[in-house]
Amino acid sequence: MTYPPHDPYRTGFLETTDGASLYVEESGRADGVPALWLHGGPGGSLGLGGYRRSFDPRAFRLVGIDQRGSGRSTPNVVDDLAGLGRHTTPRLVADLEEVRERLGIERWVVGGVSWGTTLALAYAEEHPDRVRALALMAVTTTSREEVDWITEGVGRLFPEEWAVFDRESRRRDDERPADAYARRLASDDEADRAAAAASWDRWESVHVSLDDPDSRAQGHLGPGRREAFATLVTHYWSNDGFLSGERSVMARLPRVDRVPAALVHGRRDVSGPAATPWRLHRAWPASTLTVVAGEGHGGPRQGGALRAALGGVAGLCRPRPPCPASVGSTSSGPTGCAGCPSTTRATASSCWRARVGGWASSVLGSARRGAAWPSRSGGSGVRDRVSGRGPSRSRRSWTGGTPSRARATGSGSSGRRSGPKPPW
Template sequence: MVEENAATEHGWLDVRCARIYWETTGNPDGVPVLYLHGGPGSSLRTGGYRRQHDPDLFWTIGLDQRGCGKSTPLVQDDLPGLALNTTATLIEDVEALRRHLGVEQWIVTGGSWGSTLALAYALEHPDRVLGIAVVAVTTTSREEVDWITEGVGSIFPEAWAAFAESARRLPGERVVEAYARRLAGADREDARAAALAWDQWESTHISLDPRWQPGPMFQDEQERLTFATLVTHYWANDGFLTDGREILPRIHELNGIPGHLIHGRRDISGPVITPWKIRQRWDTSRLTVIEDEGHGGPESAAALASAVGELGSTVRFRTAPK
């Protein structure tokens, strides 16, 4: 593992109704590696992803997805813009960045929600993808969302009862739909209360992770609101991956592209059944289960670095003229 590196170049890219923050690290003549952060809404934050790959061999590229981090406007400052904040639009943003940086093909990586976005991007633009390496693998299906927002309540019934009561559901609403409605609503005090209740539930259902630390996930209120608004927006809409865009039924389309699926056995919130099902249908993928970790961790990070190193040593890539 290399030492963490500061971004060597960064900027903002004008895309449809937003400005996307991007940064690069390492060798511009090396193998391009795209990192897609989790959430939705977590942002690049600490920049720890930069330490994953040898800066002499790889050119690591990250971006804050629209609505969060250093991208503008933040979701809570442009609530009407939520209608445009979809997986399809994020894929457009990634493609705009690829063209802006003059990358013809790249290795695509991501964790948690970032793994969903990585797989969705690859399915739309397989010719741009040299290989895929994802951690804490999700597809943001209805089944997965219902598990993390309701099913996990069978393990944490006390916390889930409080979480469900705090949702203030309307008749016929799922819990996640109630939170999404309130977080995108005109009453911003109510939105902040909903964000705090959402944060408390998130902190609970990850508490069996061996690396869990007590306390809220987000100390900063603005970050908490950004995260909760975007997560519930995407989860309430099944990741905007419906009507033939679901990942699992299409995953066989990635046959021929090498893939690495890395997942913690103790990930209660996102059980290993998801990457296992993907592996059954994606012939050129490999599943690595980290027995002592949950939703990511140092062993998962090391496995990701190893996977990218392996992909980088075997693929050929092209950069477009700048």
């Protein structure tokens, strides 16, 4: 079950210190648990706001951002190719910090999907004291291995389409496909940029089509969105997400070892195989991993598991009795776990599983459970479930840069309230 549709109570644009203008919206309740949602891409957007239906509007103060260069944020990357060098993951992390500070938020829950999970992880590793918990679906870290897989290795499953994608890249002998497309999409040749964007977009629609072959003909709507998406994703991928070596997500994972995290992934995700979240989970005692059988890069059952985890997070961030895993202890609680008096890594992980895992089990219901892998902390943190159908998303329009009114859409609530003026 998704939460009812609800509009933002505040929208606007935040000017960053280097001159970019980020589209920001807030929904839910102004006094709720602060949360941030990070969309996919790079080069995606908040779209029509379907992400809001994963967050209980009665519990969260939800912040959504169109990341720099994409969506409603300006300048669009296509209109500012000369400024492409300002598009890096550290700069995106700095953008998030500027938003947090401008909104007066001390700590927040951070959620994301696909590329948004990489950005969420990079942000949490840079600012672990600002993150209450992480809720991530279709988990990636944008490593060289992952980029090479999605642009080359997965071609073994789609050899016909990959042969076209590789040929149309026009790559040089010393280039990978991602490098060749990034070079062409950053050029001054408008016709070549358009051709490269169309080729890239066709390939993107192929490797996510295992569950829905008809989606291969869809892709991104409109040449403008297509080119912006392809420009940013190839720029980041050709640079290993600007997270290589000692800056990689895995290398810095110890910085968040006490930050609770719910990882949700599809067993049939051939774009980003489950090996990535599995490696994270194995090295992250405070994490849980739910692998949903029968789904790929996202899906309704994964969405249900994510909503369940977020419901558990809302409970963690409110005062509550000590969890069963820590009864009898008298020490202070770990980061992001209000009410849990345990400081040990193993017990912090058990606390997270006891609360969030229970929510996930209740939502996934009576679906058949598969084998569970052991975690490094000794418990069983992985769930494997059979997929099912979920409700469809609703369309919602955005309101530009002016404050809007939002419907309070919790159970039994149909009133309206207006939000304060944007602080930016």
